[in-house]
Amino acid sequence: MLPSDVKLLIAFDIGTTQSGYAYSFTSKPGEINTCSFKGRPPNTKTQTSLMVNKAGKLVCYGQEAEDRFSEMCEADDMSCRLYRNFKMAIHHNPTLNKSTKVQDISGQHSMPVFDLLVMALQYLKNHVMRAVNRFSDTYNEDDAFFVLLVPAIFDDRAKWLMREVALKSGIRSERFTMALESETSSLWCLHENINGIKPKGTRFITVDLGGGTADIIAHESQGDGSVESLQSPCGGDWGAVNVDNCFKSYLSLLFGTQAVDDLIKQNLHEWYKLMKSYESYKVSKAADMKLHIPLSLKSSAVDNKGLHGTAELAELIKSPNFGGHFNMVGETLEIDDEATKGMYTYTVNCIMGKIEQLVQRGVVTNKNVDHVIILGGLVNNDMIKSMLKEALNRYSLVFPDNGEMFAAKGAILYGHKKSLVRSRVIPLTYGIKTTVPYDEKKHCDSQVKLINGVKMCTENFHVLIKAETKVNVGHEVKELDKPLVADDKEQNFEIFSCGSADDIPTLTSHFTVHKEASFSIPLPYGCLVDDKVFERCVILGEPEIVFRLSFKKGKKDIFIKHMEYI
Structure with a gap:
């Protein structure tokens, strides 16, 4: 039960690539509100990106950080650093502590991941308090109870650090609880009765496929909105960052690791533009990928490989040496459908393998699992959605709309009534x-x-x-x-x-x-x-x-x- 003086329940979802929150007032627990960040249309999540100055102080956060850093790159202004995907530093890190550092996108500067997470949480906390007091200055932090979401596959050390982040950000221990992303996603699926899963005895697997990790858990509906766990959470670092790393490996394969490293160190603004262009393709419906390649990257590749010019580089790129999946036309690199699919293959195979492993262990069987629900930011990509449908065609697959907010909304349900999760393994x-x-x-x-x-x-x-x-x-x-x-x-x-x-x-x-x-x-x-x-x-x-x-x-x-x- 929530303390009697709590007026506001807030759930934070600091993801590897995107962040957001949901909240409800205890006077109207059934009305769950989500965040609204700047954009057209307004976004329910923003980038988990921080721009800090040389003193390590936060300048701006989210999409604003991305936009301002892009402008500064164009002006050749390197007075600030941009940190992205830093949350992955705490996943399965046996030496994780408050001093563990991560690098900015240039690879030349670093900060403790603990400090970055504190900045992120403080930003979101301030954002939600402004949102709830938009029309009246009625609520303060002492009126709130907070739920902090973490991947269910996080180990105890990572959970410890996230607790310390919450305390450092000003949240009192007695006004805070932690929740597991795949669990709360399951709760919201039940609340919305996705694909008719609410009846008692319905068994289903929830796959929360986000920016950094894939969280997989099996539940049985108890018919009243609550769940019994069928297995301990499983999964891995199979999210969008893994796909990004595959793309970077393509660049290293085609142009050489040294050329890519030189581009990052000497022409960071060009590297940043290239990655932003790639990311826009990642969420588009285009099968083939076409990207503008900076002249500096091609020139460096020509020099390092001992070639006679960019024309010879283009011939090499489209040769059978690289499977015939790549083509260089002028300044544009073309990556065909098969190579693009290859970037998602590892993620799809890992998810399929883990579900099959659950079947082999007898945790679930084809007969007693009615649905596999896959949600999270990465499934907004049509290609991986299609690949998952093909790989898991013997299961009833569901891809709910707006699934990236299910964890935060379910965390509000959990905060109001923790008994909705009846058991864990x-x-x-x-x-x-x-x-x-x-x-x-x-x-x-x-x-x-x-x-x-x-x-x-x-x-x-x-x-x-x-x-x-x-x-x-x-x-x-x-x-x-x-x-x-x-x-x-x-x-x-x-x-x-x-x-x-x-x-x-x-x-x-x-x-x-x-x-x-x-x-x-x-x-x-x-x-x-x-x-x-x-x-x-x-x-x-x-x-x-x-x-x-x-x-x-x-x-x-x-x-x-x-x-x-x-």
């Missing part, structure tokens, strides 16, 4: 590092320490929950614990994970076990260990794992801890 086996009496059969390779004259194993992997376990939202695992010695002033916790649900290692030092996070709590004063007994409660089935710790004697403090990656 835990993706990993989670446990904590504990010290237990040494067992020769289990702990033969472990570190050993004598404590009170007893031989103890100090790296036992104490399992809290196994991978692929289905739990209700808010599921609690409670255990009593206590320090090893009475002199301890604080209790340290180290959380570990592994991908296996069977044959789980007994030691945290095993190569398949990975340290996730750590935190500590102060212990109460007392002469005896039993004076410091506490209850450790792990709350599972939420987008984030939460620990609640309380003492059984004396001190009544309750500690709420999220996973911390410091």
